[in-house]
Each structure stands twice: as C-alpha cells, then as structure tokens.
Amino acid sequence: MFPKYDVIVVGAGHAGCEAAVAAANMxxxxxxxxxxxxxxxxxxxNPAMGGVAKGQIVREVDALGGYSGIVTDHTMIQFRMLNLSKGPAMWSPRAQSDRMLFAGKWRKMLEENTNIDFWQEMxxxxxxxxxRVCGVSTGMGIEIESxxxxxxNxxxxxxxIHIGEKQFGGGRAGERAATGITEQLVELGFEAGRMKTGTPPRVDGRSLDWDKMEVQPGDEEPGKFSYTDTPRLTKQRPCHIAYTSQAVHDVLKTGFDKSPMFNGRIRGIGPRYCPSIEDKIERFSERTSHQLFVEPEGWDTCEIYVNGFxxxxxxxxxxxxxRKIVGFENAKxxxxxxxxxxxxxxPTQLKVSLETRLIKNLFFxxxxNGTTGYEEAACQGLMAGVNAHLAVREEEPFVLKRSEAYIGVLIDDLINKGTKEPYRMFTSRAEYRILLRQDNADLRLTPLAKALGMNHMDERMEKVNTKVAQQKELISFFKKLSADPAEVNPFLETVGSKPLSQKVKMNMVILRPNVGIKALREHAPALNEFLNNYDEEVISLAETTLKYEGYIRKEEEMVEKMNRLEEVKLKEDLNYNGLVSLSLEAREKLTQLQPRTIGQASRISGVSPSDISVLLVHMGR
Ligand SMILES: Cc1cc2nc3c(=O)[nH]c(=O)nc-3n(C[C@H](O)[C@H](O)[C@H](O)COP(=O)(O)OP(=O)(O)OC[C@H]3O[C@@H](n4cnc5c(N)ncnc54)[C@H](O)[C@@H]3O)c2cc1C
Structure with a gap:
C-alpha cells in the first residue's frame, strides 16, 4: 500500500510539521x-507564538525556510514586540494567533507539498x-518502510491527564495517549523519564465583564515573523489584564488536599518557569495577587484563554x-x-544532529526531548527533518553553532547537559545575545539554508542580499551626512542630549543614548528624504548595527576565540578511559556523550578546564 519513504515523521505537532516540510523541501x-x-x-x-527568546527562535526557523513564522503571520490576531525598552538583543516578537486558522493554515501548507504523504494512525x-531504523509499525498492524x-510524539x-483526584490516559484533553513506543525504546536500551505540564481553564468571553479589566492592545505598527512577503495585520483583537486576589487564593486553597501536585500523585517534573496558579500561591505565599492575561482564542470565537491560571x-x-476574579463574576x-x-x-542520548546514538537514522x-514550547519544538523539528534527509544521503549533518543561532544553543544545551525539568529557551542561555537578534536571523541563517540546497530559498536569499546592500548604503550615508545644529538641536534637547555646537556627521548623533532614528528624521529633512527610500526593518537594522558596533565587535572576537576550540575535532572512537589524567567523571561523560569537538567537550557538565587541557595535550596541541 505504501512505497518506501526516505523519511517517516511520527506526529504532526509543531516539531512534526516542521520536520516534514524541511525534509520534503530538501x-x-x-x-x-x-x-x-x-x-x-x-x-x-496558549494560541500564541514567540515571546522572549522564543520569538527569536521563530525568526530563525523562518530564516532557515521553516513555516512557523509564515503560518503565524497569516493567522495572528495581535502582534507585540516585547522588551522594546531594553537593548535590541532583548527585543522579542510575540503574536496571539487564531487557534483554528493556525492549524488550518499549517495543514494547507503541508498538503501543498507533493513530497509529503499522510497517514492517520497511531x-x-x-x-x-x-x-538501524527501517520504518514504523502501527496499531492496525501495518508496517511502513523508510x-x-x-x-x-x-x-x-x-x-x-490529572484534574483534581480524577486521572485518565490522554495525550491532550480529548485525545488518546500513545503507547508502545516508550516500552520498545526502553527495551532497546534508551533511558526514559517522566515530565509534566499544565494548562489553564478556557472561559466564555460573553460571560466576562470586560470594562472591569485593563486593555492590552497590540502594537500600533504591528510587525511580523516571516522575512517573506507575508501580510501585515491591519486590525487586531486586544487582550486584557486581570488579577487574582486573596479571595481567589482562598477558594483555590480549598482544593489543595485534592491537588495531584501536592498529594504526590503527579511524579513528573514540571516547568519551573510556567508554574500552575496553585504552585504560585504555595511558593509565593506572601503575594496576595498575581497578574493574568485574558487572551482571545481567535477572531470569531468567544473562547478565552486565561493565561497565568x-x-x-x-x-x-x-x-x-x-468567579472571584474581578470581571469574572459571572464567568462560564x-x-x-x-x-x-x-x-x-x-536528550544526552542524541547526537548533535538529533539522531539517536543507539539507533542509526532514528531522530527525536x-x-x-524534554523541552517545552511550540517554538522549541518547531526548531528541533526543522533540524531533525534536515538531518534525517542528509543521513539518508549519507551526508554530513547540518549543525548550528551557539554563536550562530538560539537553535544552536538549544541543541548544544540539550545534548551536552540533558535536562532535569522541561527545557525552555531564555535569552540568558545564549552567550552571544547581541549577535543572535531577531532582526538579523535571516542574515545569519538564510545563506546556510540556501547552501544546504533547500528548494525554496532563492527568493529569500535575494531579499537577504538586498538587505545587506541597503544596510551598507544606509550606514555609509549616515557617515557622510552632516547634522545641522539648527535642525537637530531642538530635538536633542527634548531627549536630554547635549546640543551640537557645530555640524557633525549623522552617525555620531545616532550613536548618542536616547537618540533614535525614527524621531531624529523628523528634525532632519535630508535624512528623512533619504530614508523614505528604505523599509523600516532595514533602517532599524542599520541603526542597531551602528549603535552597537562596539559590542558586536567584542562578541565577534569572543566567537572567534571559541571557534578555535570548535574546530578542534575529536575522534569518534577516542578511548577516554585510556586517558588516566582525565578525572573519572570526565572519562565517564566523554565516553557517554562522544563530543565532536573540544568546544563541545568543554560544555559538558563534569568536564573541567583541566580535563580540556589533558585532551589538548593528548592531541599534541
Ligand atoms: C496541557 C498542556 C499544556 C502545555 N502548556 C504549555 C505552556 O504553558 N507553555 C509552553 O511553552 N508549552 C506548553 N505546552 C507544551 C507545548 O504544547 C508543546 O511544547 C508543543 O506542542 C510540543 O510540540 P511537539 O511537536 O513536540 O508535540 P505536540 O504538539 O504534543 O504534538 C505531538 C503530535 O504527535 C502525534 N502523536 C503522538 N504520538 C503519536 C503516535 N504514536 N503515532 C502517531 N502520532 C502521534 C499527536 O497526535 C500530535 O499531533 C503544553 C502542552 C500541553 C499538552
């Protein structure tokens, strides 16, 4: 009934969808x-994509030819750029999507790809x-070869699933749990663990008193995720903010004795940074209120997601x-x-390509892999899809460095350190934050995806080339154009910046703190006229590049130093147990994890700088 496939992807969540399109587009x-x-x-x-660090990942997935950004742009109902009051390394796009449109758009994009077949079964x-993996078997006893x-999964x-004292099998509310795979993998020698996550109640928007809550509108000039020509939002649905109170907490506490979290029934480890409301009340008992984001689930539905509850x-x-929350008195x-x-x-059981160490051509x-979040899942899916394709062709895996992408940070962390709790991305996990910005993911990654041979990267690459050229034009223009004190001084005074006593080059004015091009151009006609020929995105990129030139150079120097270690390759069959100068722990970990490079070895917990010296000496360095 089925031909032999190159790649079988099991599961059509965020990871599975990206894996399927990545392999198919290769x-x-x-x-x-x-x-x-x-x-x-x-x-x-939550029907939301992006957020701090996660938004950067969606941009990276897009830059590498993935579809999560495109799907989000087509289906969002609200867009906000978070952290704009901080430096550009922290700017993070976040969108609220229409849940049903999101799923529908993904399915359409998958169906448009003739390299993808579908089969519904467990x-x-x-x-x-x-x-070596050669295919999958299904609940109906069918074998599909690949x-x-x-x-x-x-x-x-x-x-x-746990609700109070009730518990029942399920992969999500209303959906069956998957059985068989864990048991077989454990038999094959894999180590399995247990984690947990949770979700808030959904309520009827018609039953809420919106006037009693704070409005949280989207950005006045909404941005988007994809670097391709996706549509911009022209109207948005607002979110709202509400608060819990002592009265709310008191009611919640009446159920604590039946809470599976507190009575030991849940043994899996949950995400520390995404705690349940009962967890928050217990852990921060001094607080009498917690903020809640009241978020619509779509354009045409009254269903509301109570974020934080x-x-x-x-x-x-x-x-x-x-019903004790102000505005929720009549909530249904x-x-x-x-x-x-x-x-x-x-995930320490995986190679850097996301292939398992135990079974050839099997990817997770x-x-x-112990992560949480759509974005974390999507980017791993993309990388696994690409690498499954490359493995079939016996080509070298596609690997991103920590200095190239948050995706590189995520995979490097997972495979070298493993995880004791659901792993989510934070900007603090990356050491080169000013390089890994949301505005330059295309410059960092699209050329790599193009070089891989993905079949839809030409137009994206053209856009990157144009952006690079325009950025250069803009910076050299700023360096040539003089700022006229008579024009710009009134503006400089308003932002508390010292007035100019004579003409200086515009780049020197832009470098000043509190001076942004957007406001400056309104006071400098020649600048404004020139900028009118450029897209806001490339103007902002040029501004950031100029303003943060020093930091960027410093991080690039650090990357260069680190890359020297990344380039020192370790033999796959190196006998670490024979290197008696290594600590016992290092010998154990290095044997288990088989790092590809000295750089990777240095990030394994338990491998100390002196162990690295031993390895370097052994290699004659
Ligand atoms: C209740 C709940 C609350 C969550 N809360 C948060 C949160 O607050 N914050 C956050 O960041 N993340 C949260 N998540 C996690 C987020 O949903 C996941 O990180 C993300 O969806 C993972 O994507 P995935 O592709 O790995 O898996 P999923 O999205 O779970 O998709 C798995 C897919 O695989 C299919 N599948 C599974 N097994 C089989 C099989 N044997 N055969 C065929 N198909 C199979 C399923 O049908 C599904 O399509 C929550 C998840 C749940 C369920």
Whole structure:
C-alpha cells in the first residue's frame, strides 16, 4: 500500500510539521503519520507564538525556510514586540494567533507539498534491523518502510491527564495517549523519564465583564515573523489584564488536599518557569495577587484563554475561584485546566544532529526531548527533518553553532547537559545575545539554508542580499551626512542630549543614548528624504548595527576565540578511559556523550578546564 519513504515523521505537532516540510523541501519523500489528521499543528496550550527568546527562535526557523513564522503571520490576531525598552538583543516578537486558522493554515501548507504523504494512525513501534531504523509499525498492524524516522510524539507517550483526584490516559484533553513506543525504546536500551505540564481553564468571553479589566492592545505598527512577503495585520483583537486576589487564593486553597501536585500523585517534573496558579500561591505565599492575561482564542470565537491560571485542581474549585476574579463574576467555563504527565527521553542520548546514538537514522525532536514550547519544538523539528534527509544521503549533518543561532544553543544545551525539568529557551542561555537578534536571523541563517540546497530559498536569499546592500548604503550615508545644529538641536534637547555646537556627521548623533532614528528624521529633512527610500526593518537594522558596533565587535572576537576550540575535532572512537589524567567523571561523560569537538567537550557538565587541557595535550596541541 505504501512505497518506501526516505523519511517517516511520527506526529504532526509543531516539531512534526516542521520536520516534514524541511525534509520534503530538501527533496526527500516524506510520510507524516499522525494519530488524528484533524489536530495537525494543534496548539495544545496558549494560541500564541514567540515571546522572549522564543520569538527569536521563530525568526530563525523562518530564516532557515521553516513555516512557523509564515503560518503565524497569516493567522495572528495581535502582534507585540516585547522588551522594546531594553537593548535590541532583548527585543522579542510575540503574536496571539487564531487557534483554528493556525492549524488550518499549517495543514494547507503541508498538503501543498507533493513530497509529503499522510497517514492517520497511531504508531506503536519502530522497525529496527541491525541497529538501524527501517520504518514504523502501527496499531492496525501495518508496517511502513523508510530509510529514516523522526519521532515527535510531544506529550502523548503514555500521557496521563490529572484534574483534581480524577486521572485518565490522554495525550491532550480529548485525545488518546500513545503507547508502545516508550516500552520498545526502553527495551532497546534508551533511558526514559517522566515530565509534566499544565494548562489553564478556557472561559466564555460573553460571560466576562470586560470594562472591569485593563486593555492590552497590540502594537500600533504591528510587525511580523516571516522575512517573506507575508501580510501585515491591519486590525487586531486586544487582550486584557486581570488579577487574582486573596479571595481567589482562598477558594483555590480549598482544593489543595485534592491537588495531584501536592498529594504526590503527579511524579513528573514540571516547568519551573510556567508554574500552575496553585504552585504560585504555595511558593509565593506572601503575594496576595498575581497578574493574568485574558487572551482571545481567535477572531470569531468567544473562547478565552486565561493565561497565568494554569491549574490541575478539581474543576469545581477552578470554577469557583475564577468567579472571584474581578470581571469574572459571572464567568462560564468551557474547559477546565488540567495537568498532564508524559514520557520523555534524556536528550544526552542524541547526537548533535538529533539522531539517536543507539539507533542509526532514528531522530527525536520536540517535547519528547524534554523541552517545552511550540517554538522549541518547531526548531528541533526543522533540524531533525534536515538531518534525517542528509543521513539518508549519507551526508554530513547540518549543525548550528551557539554563536550562530538560539537553535544552536538549544541543541548544544540539550545534548551536552540533558535536562532535569522541561527545557525552555531564555535569552540568558545564549552567550552571544547581541549577535543572535531577531532582526538579523535571516542574515545569519538564510545563506546556510540556501547552501544546504533547500528548494525554496532563492527568493529569500535575494531579499537577504538586498538587505545587506541597503544596510551598507544606509550606514555609509549616515557617515557622510552632516547634522545641522539648527535642525537637530531642538530635538536633542527634548531627549536630554547635549546640543551640537557645530555640524557633525549623522552617525555620531545616532550613536548618542536616547537618540533614535525614527524621531531624529523628523528634525532632519535630508535624512528623512533619504530614508523614505528604505523599509523600516532595514533602517532599524542599520541603526542597531551602528549603535552597537562596539559590542558586536567584542562578541565577534569572543566567537572567534571559541571557534578555535570548535574546530578542534575529536575522534569518534577516542578511548577516554585510556586517558588516566582525565578525572573519572570526565572519562565517564566523554565516553557517554562522544563530543565532536573540544568546544563541545568543554560544555559538558563534569568536564573541567583541566580535563580540556589533558585532551589538548593528548592531541599534541
Ligand atoms: C496541557 C498542556 C499544556 C502545555 N502548556 C504549555 C505552556 O504553558 N507553555 C509552553 O511553552 N508549552 C506548553 N505546552 C507544551 C507545548 O504544547 C508543546 O511544547 C508543543 O506542542 C510540543 O510540540 P511537539 O511537536 O513536540 O508535540 P505536540 O504538539 O504534543 O504534538 C505531538 C503530535 O504527535 C502525534 N502523536 C503522538 N504520538 C503519536 C503516535 N504514536 N503515532 C502517531 N502520532 C502521534 C499527536 O497526535 C500530535 O499531533 C503544553 C502542552 C500541553 C499538552
């Protein structure tokens, strides 16, 4: 019934969708097997993409030819650039999407790709021969052959849902848990663990008193995620802000004895940075109020997501507590919040390509690797899809360095350090933040994707070339144009900047703190006239490049130093146990993780600088 595929992707969540399109756009014949075709690209929790550090990842996925940014642009109902009051390294795009449109657009884009076939069924096992994966087997007993497999099972592996004292199997509310895969992988020698996450109740927007809440509108000039010609928002739906109170907390506390979090029924480790409301009350007992974001789930639905109120308390306790929130006095609940426990696999069992060490051509991506978040899943999917394609062709894997992308940071962290709790991206995890900005992901990564041979990168590459050329034109213009004191001094005074006593070059004015090009151009006609020929995005990029030139150079120098270590390759069969000068822990970890380079070895926890010296001496350096 089925041909032999190059790549089978198991699961059509954020990781699976990106994996399928990446492999297909590289030229592989792909089969996407998923339990339910109606839930392709379902947003399990909040219908929002991006946010701090996560927004940068979506931009990177887009720059590498992935679709998450395009889908978000087509389906968002609100856009905000977060952290604009901080430096540009921290600017992070975030969008609220229409949940149903998001899933629909993803499915359409997948269906448009003739290299992708679909099959709706639960995969219950892998076909493995001589240490190599050769396909998958399904619940109906069908075997589908392939040269590689990417597992992206998300929260579905032996998923167990908790609401108060009730617990039942499920991968998400209303969907079955997936069985068979964990058991087989453990038998094959993999180490599995258990994690948990949770989601808040959804309420009926018609029952809320919106006038009692603060409005949180989108940006006046909404941006977007994709570097391609996706549409810009012309209208937006606002979000709102509400607060819990002592009265809300008191009601919630009445359910604590039935909370699976507190009575030991949930054993999986949850995301520390995304705690449930009961967790927040317990951990920060001195606080009498917590902020909630009241977010619409789409254009045409009254369903509302209560961000910040994640809970696995009994549904009646959730309901009563919600009604104590100002503005929620008459709230009706559509769906209760719940917690879910699921299996994951320590990512230290993966190579840098996301291929497993134990089984050749078997790749893992997304929540199965102990991460949390759509963005973290999407980028791993893309990388696993590309590398599955390359593995089939016996080509070198595609690897991003920590200095090239947040994606590089994420994968490097996972495979070298593993994770004890659901891993999410933060800007603080990256050491080269000023290089890894959301505004330059295309300059950093599109040339790499083009060189890989993805089949839809020509137009993107043209855009990058234009952007680079325009950025140069702008910077050299700023360096040539003189600022006239009579024109710009009134503006400089308003921002507390010393007036000019004589003409100086415009780049020197732009370098001053508090002076932004956007405001400056209104007072400098020649500058304004020139800038009118350019897109806002490239003007902002030129401004950042100019203003942060010193920091950028410093980070580039650090990268260069680190790259020297990244270039020192370690032999795959190096006998670390034979190097007695290495600490015992280093010998163990290096043998287990088999780093590719000295740089990678230096980031493994338990490998000290003196161990690195031993390795360098051993290599004659
Ligand atoms: C209740 C809940 C709350 C969450 N809360 C948050 C949050 O607050 N913040 C946050 O960042 N993230 C949260 N997440 C996590 C977020 O949803 C995931 O990180 C993200 O969806 C992971 O993407 P994925 O592609 O790895 O897996 P998923 O999106 O889970 O997709 C898995 C896909 O695989 C399919 N599948 C699974 N097993 C099989 C099989 N054996 N055969 C065929 N198909 C299979 C499923 O049908 C599904 O399509 C939450 C998730 C849940 C369920």
């Amino acid at each position: 030229g592989s014949k792909v089969m996407l097997v998923t339990m339910n075709m109606n839930t392709i690209a379902q947003m399990s929790c 995969v219950t096992g892998l076909v493995v021969k001589d240490g 040269k590689s497999v990417v597992l992206t 998300g929260t579905f592996l032996n998923g167990l 994640s809970s696995s308390l009994p549904e009646d306790v959730q309901y009563k507590a919600l 609940m559509f769906r209760p919040g719940y917690a879910i426990e699921y299996d994951f696999f320590q 991506a997304g929540q199965i």
